[in-house]
């Protein structure tokens with residue numbers, strides 16, 4: 001299992017939709033960029049580039065703790081009701097914890113095992129993705145194929161326009177937005193922690209010729225000092241560890257080293273048979 005939907009949580013759908021009435025680029029002059037708040041303009045050609053890399057723009061910011069949100073959020077958003085993001089974050093955290101405990105149970109572990117392994121100082125970053133209409137969707141993707149490098153992702157898609165695709169049995173399958181449903185992606189760290197029993201999903205986004213699309217991805221990621229590696233319990237004689245242990249900072253280093261390529265980060269931590 002790598003990507004699935006959840007629609008069981010009592011989270012009013014309009015929390016998410018209130019979070020995205022903005023195009024990230026319109027925030028440009030309001031954002032104090034730094035480590036925690038960043039803006040990506042994938043379709044703006046930079047010097048020396050003759051092609052756009054992707055047809056999207058994104059706004060990355062923390063979704064927890066509350067103090068970070070209120071402190072780092074552009075004032076213009078605070079004035080337009082950005083506190084809904086804080087409310088959204090609270091509910092998403094409840095769902096994240098529940099999913100982690102269910103996945104732990106699925107692995108035959110104690111309910112709090114995965115949450116404990118991901119560590120006491122996880123990072124909670126969100127990414128608001130905006131995919132404007134694209135005059136020629138054949139020429140570029142909204143977001144290139146990737147797996148999420150975190151432990152777990154919850155994505156909320158705007159309704160009425162599809163764009164997200166996942167690989168299933170070697171084919172790209174459209175993940176249609178369903179009202180009030182979330183897409184849950186297993187990230188690279190759970191693939192490693194579960195010794196490959198849960199797979200991080202390959203996914204990408206295509207564009208639409210006439211309509212824009214928005215998504216809000218919330219990531220749950222280990223802290224830099226956390227040691228990640230296959231949990232011993234699911235390992236037996238038949239299933240020896242396929243990854244070595246690493247500090248998450250090593251994973252990040254490798255991740256950034258592979259920038260601009262189709263990243264194969266966790267593969268570099270595989271133990272050779």
Ligand SMILES: O=C(O)CCC(=O)C(=O)O
Pocket residue numbers: 127129143148155157163164203205214215216217
């Ligand atoms: O926009 C989407 O549908 C997915 C976004 C995504 O995969 C990401 O932000 O990592």
Ligand SMILES: [Fe+2]
Pocket residue numbers: 146147148203
């Ligand atoms: Fe993703």
